[in-house]
Amino acid sequence: MSIATGALRNIQDVARDPRSWWQRSKGNIELWANLIVIGWALAFMLWRGGGFAITVGSVFAIWAILAVSLNLVVGYTGLLSVGHIGFFGIGAYAMAVLSSNASYEQLRTEAIPTFGWPFFAALPFSVILAGLVALVVGVAFNRFRDDIYVLVSFGFAVIAFTTFLSWRNLTRGAFGIHEIARPAIGSWVFEEELEFLALLLVFLGLVVLIAWLIVTSSFGRVLTAIREDEQAIAVFGYHTTHYKLAIWVISAMMAGLAGALLASWSTFIDPNSFVLLESVLLVSIVILGGLASIWGSLLGALAFVMLEEGMRFVPFLPSEFIGQIRQVILGILLVLLMLFRPQGLVGRFKL
Amino acid sequence: MGVLSIKRTLSIALLAVLVLAAVGCGEEEKGPFRIGVMESVTGAGETYGTVAVQSKQLAVDEINAAGGINGRMLELIVEDSKCNAQDAITAYNKLTDVDEVKIILGTSCSGAMLGAAPLAEKEGVVMFSGLATNPDIAEAGDYIFRTSLSDATVGVDTGNVLWADGIHDLATINESTDYAEGVRRTTTAQFEKLGGHIVAAESYPTDTTDFRTQLTKLLNANPDAIHVASQAEASGGTIIKQLRELGYDGPIYADVVPIGTTALEIAGEAATGVKAITPDLDPANAKAQEVLAAFKKKYDYVTLPWFLGSAYDNVYITAECLKETGDDQDADGFRDCLYDITWSGTIGVDYSFDEKGEVVGLSNAVLEVLPVAERTEENGGYRVLGAAPTS
Known part of the structure; x- marks a missing residue:
C-alpha cells in the first residue's frame, strides 16, 4: 500500500520538478526495481499481447x-x-x-x-x-x-x-x-x-x-x-x-x-x-522479491516469470543451446542480485 | 496549390508503402517454412531432449544444404518445454501465438506432451513426437502423432518373440512398478493369445535384494523360459545372477532394464545369452549407420541411437509433407498427409500411422547379451539379432 501511494507521490514530484526528483531517486533501488519489473511486464504485454x-x-x-x-x-x-x-x-x-x-x-x-x-x-x-x-x-x-x-x-x-x-x-x-x-x-x-x-x-x-x-x-x-x-x-x-x-x-x-x-x-x-x-x-522467488513483504512476493513472482519467459526472445542463439543458455543466464542474474541486493528487490529483512 | 502538393506527396508516399508491402509479401512467399520444436532440453529428460534437438537440427541443415523444400528453406524454432505440463503449455503458447507455427515437433517427455496435447487438439495444431512413449498418447487426439513406440508395444512384441522361439510354458517375475507391471501384463496377454501358458508368476517390491525363494517357486513349475521385467537395473541384474546360481540354464527374456550397464556388471557372465526386446536401430539398415556417422561428425558423440534416428526421421517426414502441402500454416493438410504417408528412414522401412496417430510397421528389436569378453562400451554389451517378429 505504501509503495502505491509512494509511487503516486513520485509521479507528482516528477511532474513538478524532474531534475531534483532524479537527484533524490537515483539511489532508490526499490523504486527502480518496481519501475523496471513492472515496466518490462507492461512492455511485454504491449509487444507480445494476446x-x-x-x-x-x-x-x-x-x-x-x-x-x-x-x-x-x-x-x-x-x-x-x-x-x-x-x-x-x-x-x-x-x-x-x-x-x-x-x-x-x-x-x-x-x-x-x-x-x-x-x-x-x-x-x-x-x-x-x-x-x-x-x-x-x-x-x-x-x-x-x-x-x-x-x-x-x-x-x-x-x-x-x-x-x-x-x-x-x-x-x-x-x-x-x-x-x-x-x-x-x-x-x-x-x-x-x-x-x-x-x-x-x-x-x-x-x-x-x-x-x-x-x-x-x-x-x-x-x-x-x-x-x-x-x-x-x-x-x-x-x-x-x-x-x-x-x-x-x-x-x-x-x-x-x-x-x-x-x-x-x-x-x-x-x-x-x-x-x-x-x-x-x-x-528463490520469495527471497528475490523480498522477505516479509507481500508486494515483494508479487514483484518477485513477476520478475521471475518475466525473466524466464522473456528470455525466450533473446536473439542469435544456436537452437541446440537455447534452453540451457536461458537457465545459465537466469542463474547468473539471481546470483548477481543476491550479491548486490541480499534483502531482495523490495524487502527489508535478510535471512 | 499547397493542398494539391500535399495530396501528391501523400499519394506518392502511399504508393511507396504499397510497393514496399508488396515486395515484403513477395519475400514472405519465398521465406522459410517455419516449424516449432518443443523438447525437454533442461531438467528431467534433458538427455533425450538435447539429442532430439540436435538430431533435428542435423536433418534440417542437410535439407537446407540440398536446396531446401521446393526451393524454400526449413527453419526450426526451438523452445524448452522441460518435462512438465506447465512449461509445455507456456512453450506451446509461445510457439503458436508469437511465432504462429501450426506444426510442432516434440516433445521428448510424455508428461509435457500430454500437457500441451489438449490445447493442440482444440486449436488444430499438429504435434509430432519422436520420443514420447506413454501409452495414453494414443488417445490424445486427431492432431497428435508419434514415431516412437508406445510402451505397450514392448509387451506385445515380447509375446511374439517368445512364441516364435518355441516357448510354450512361461514363468514371469516383475517389479511392482507401472512400467514393469505394464510390460508383464501386455507380454502375458499376447503370449496367451498365441496359445502359450503362464505356469508361474511372481512380483517383488522395489529395493528387494534376495529373490531365491521366489525364483525357486518359478523353477519348480518347470518353465521353458523365464521373463524378467524390472524397473531398476540392480534388481534385474541380481535376478539373472541368482537364476543361474540356482542351476537354471534355460532361456531368459527381459525388457531393456536388466541388460543396462549396471545390471550387466552385477550379473557378469550369468547374463550371457539373455534376450531383451526394446526399440533399437537395425544394424543392416545402411541409412541408420549413415545418420549415426553424420551425428557423430557434427556433435562428436552418439547416444540413444534409436531416439536420435526417430527425431531425425520426423524432420524428413515433415519436409515431405510440406513439399506436398506447400504451406506451413496448413495443419489439416499436414495431418492428412501424415495419415497417408508411408516412410522408409532411419528407424525402419515402410512405416506409417494408424487412425490414432500411432506408428505402425515398426517393431522392437531383439537384443542378445554378449559374453563378458566381448562386451565393450561401444556395443553396450549386446548385439542386435534383428526386428521382433510381428504376427
Whole structure:
C-alpha cells in the first residue's frame, strides 16, 4: 500500500520538478526495481499481447499465490520451509482425482476411480486437504527450528513427490491424470484462457487480501516477534507453537489453492510438476522479491516469470543451446542480485 | 496549390508503402517454412531432449544444404518445454501465438506432451513426437502423432518373440512398478493369445535384494523360459545372477532394464545369452549407420541411437509433407498427409500411422547379451539379432 501511494507521490514530484526528483531517486533501488519489473511486464504485454501474454499472466498468478503464501511462513514467521511444493502438489492432485472424468485404457496403464466432481466442489476439498496434511506434519515440524527445519521440510517435499509417483491406484503414478475439470458457473465454463486468467487474478487478489489482513493484525505482529526472538515473545505468555502452526496451516491451504488452480488450468498433471527443484525456485522467488513483504512476493513472482519467459526472445542463439543458455543466464542474474541486493528487490529483512 | 502538393506527396508516399508491402509479401512467399520444436532440453529428460534437438537440427541443415523444400528453406524454432505440463503449455503458447507455427515437433517427455496435447487438439495444431512413449498418447487426439513406440508395444512384441522361439510354458517375475507391471501384463496377454501358458508368476517390491525363494517357486513349475521385467537395473541384474546360481540354464527374456550397464556388471557372465526386446536401430539398415556417422561428425558423440534416428526421421517426414502441402500454416493438410504417408528412414522401412496417430510397421528389436569378453562400451554389451517378429 505504501509503495502505491509512494509511487503516486513520485509521479507528482516528477511532474513538478524532474531534475531534483532524479537527484533524490537515483539511489532508490526499490523504486527502480518496481519501475523496471513492472515496466518490462507492461512492455511485454504491449509487444507480445494476446495469447502468450495471457499464458504468462496465468503462470504468474499461480506462482504469485504460492510466493505470497510461502512468504507468510518464511518472511514473516522466519521458518525457512523448502517443502511448500508438497502442499501445492496435494492441492493439485486432490483437484485432479476428484474432478477428472477421463476413462483409461485398462490393460496397459493404471485405471483409477473417477468422481467427476465440478471444479467448485473439488476446490474447497483440495484446500482443506492441504490444510489437514499441514496440520499433521506441522505438529511434528514445530519441534524443529532453523537449519533442522530446512531439512525436515526438504524431507516432506521428497515424501510428497514419492507419494504422487508411487500411490498408483490413486494418482496413476508417472502416467499422470487427464481431463481435469475447468471451472463452470451454471452452464458457463471458463474455457477461454482469458476467462481463466481473470479467475486466477480474483483468487490472487483474495489471497493477497487475506495475507495483508494477517500481517497487519495483532496475530501478524506476534509472528514477526517469533521471527525476531521466539523466546522473548514466549516469556510474555504467547503460545508460539500455536501461532506457528496456525500460519503454517493457512499458508499450506493457500498453496493447495494454487495447486488446485494449476491442475484445472493445465487439465493434465503428473508428478514432474512437483519436483523438489520447483520448491527451490519458489524459495528463490520469495527471497528475490523480498522477505516479509507481500508486494515483494508479487514483484518477485513477476520478475521471475518475466525473466524466464522473456528470455525466450533473446536473439542469435544456436537452437541446440537455447534452453540451457536461458537457465545459465537466469542463474547468473539471481546470483548477481543476491550479491548486490541480499534483502531482495523490495524487502527489508535478510535471512 | 499547397493542398494539391500535399495530396501528391501523400499519394506518392502511399504508393511507396504499397510497393514496399508488396515486395515484403513477395519475400514472405519465398521465406522459410517455419516449424516449432518443443523438447525437454533442461531438467528431467534433458538427455533425450538435447539429442532430439540436435538430431533435428542435423536433418534440417542437410535439407537446407540440398536446396531446401521446393526451393524454400526449413527453419526450426526451438523452445524448452522441460518435462512438465506447465512449461509445455507456456512453450506451446509461445510457439503458436508469437511465432504462429501450426506444426510442432516434440516433445521428448510424455508428461509435457500430454500437457500441451489438449490445447493442440482444440486449436488444430499438429504435434509430432519422436520420443514420447506413454501409452495414453494414443488417445490424445486427431492432431497428435508419434514415431516412437508406445510402451505397450514392448509387451506385445515380447509375446511374439517368445512364441516364435518355441516357448510354450512361461514363468514371469516383475517389479511392482507401472512400467514393469505394464510390460508383464501386455507380454502375458499376447503370449496367451498365441496359445502359450503362464505356469508361474511372481512380483517383488522395489529395493528387494534376495529373490531365491521366489525364483525357486518359478523353477519348480518347470518353465521353458523365464521373463524378467524390472524397473531398476540392480534388481534385474541380481535376478539373472541368482537364476543361474540356482542351476537354471534355460532361456531368459527381459525388457531393456536388466541388460543396462549396471545390471550387466552385477550379473557378469550369468547374463550371457539373455534376450531383451526394446526399440533399437537395425544394424543392416545402411541409412541408420549413415545418420549415426553424420551425428557423430557434427556433435562428436552418439547416444540413444534409436531416439536420435526417430527425431531425425520426423524432420524428413515433415519436409515431405510440406513439399506436398506447400504451406506451413496448413495443419489439416499436414495431418492428412501424415495419415497417408508411408516412410522408409532411419528407424525402419515402410512405416506409417494408424487412425490414432500411432506408428505402425515398426517393431522392437531383439537384443542378445554378449559374453563378458566381448562386451565393450561401444556395443553396450549386446548385439542386435534383428526386428521382433510381428504376427
